[in-house]
Amino acid sequence: MTDQVAPRPRSPRGTGEQLAEEIIRATTDLLIERGTEEAVSIRAVAGRVGVTPPSIYLHFADKEALLDVVCARFFEDFDDVMMKASDGVDDLFDRALAQGMAYVQFAIDSAAMYRVTFARISPPGEPTLTDQVLLSSAFVHFSDTVEEMMKQGLIPQGDVVQTVLKLWATAHGLASLMIAKPGLPWGSDGELAESTLRAVCEGLSRG
Incomplete structure (x- = not known):
C-alpha cells in the first residue's frame, strides 16, 4: 500500500x-x-x-501545527456533543452528570482521536491552540455548571477550577480505562461510569 x-x-x-x-x-x-x-x-x-x-x-507551518489544528477541531466537536447532552437539563446535578457522561461516551466513540489528542504533551506555560480551544469550550462549560452549583449552595463554595479538575479527572480516567480495557465489566450503557460520576457529584455536595 x-x-x-x-x-x-x-x-x-x-x-x-x-x-x-x-x-x-x-x-x-x-x-x-x-x-x-x-x-x-x-x-x-x-x-x-x-x-x-x-x-x-x-x-x-509544520506537522505539529497541523496536528494542533486537527486536535483543536476535535475539542470543538467534543464541546458541541457535551452541550447538546445537557441542553435543557435544569437540575444542576443531572446537568453535571449529563456533561460527564457525554464526555465519556464521545471519547469512546472517537477512541483513536481521543488517544492522539491527549497523548500530545503541552510544554509548561505554553498553551497550544488545542489547549486554548479546550479551555474556552468544554472546560468553560464544566466551570459554569460548577459555579452555578456553588451559588445555589448545592456544593460548598471553593476554587471552581480545582473542583472542575476533580470532575474532569474522573471522566477522563473512566474514558481512558474504558477505551484501553473494553473487556472489563463496565456494564451496559456505561452503567459503572454513570454510577462513578454520580458518586463524585454526591461527594462534592458533602464537601
Whole structure:
C-alpha cells in the first residue's frame, strides 16, 4: 500500500480555505486509521489529498501545527456533543452528570482521536491552540455548571477550577480505562461510569 495518489488538478484562486479543510479532514482520517501521530506524515497527508507536500506547508507551518489544528477541531466537536447532552437539563446535578457522561461516551466513540489528542504533551506555560480551544469550550462549560452549583449552595463554595479538575479527572480516567480495557465489566450503557460520576457529584455536595 502506498500513500501516493494521482495529483489533483490545480485549484482555482480563492480555494485555499477549502484545501486547508481537506487537509484537516485527511489528517483526521489518517489518525483514526493508523492510531498514532507518529504513523501520519506530511507526505501521507499530501498523498491522501492529492497534492504535493509543499502545498501542505502553504497552510500549516509544520506537522505539529497541523496536528494542533486537527486536535483543536476535535475539542470543538467534543464541546458541541457535551452541550447538546445537557441542553435543557435544569437540575444542576443531572446537568453535571449529563456533561460527564457525554464526555465519556464521545471519547469512546472517537477512541483513536481521543488517544492522539491527549497523548500530545503541552510544554509548561505554553498553551497550544488545542489547549486554548479546550479551555474556552468544554472546560468553560464544566466551570459554569460548577459555579452555578456553588451559588445555589448545592456544593460548598471553593476554587471552581480545582473542583472542575476533580470532575474532569474522573471522566477522563473512566474514558481512558474504558477505551484501553473494553473487556472489563463496565456494564451496559456505561452503567459503572454513570454510577462513578454520580458518586463524585454526591461527594462534592458533602464537601
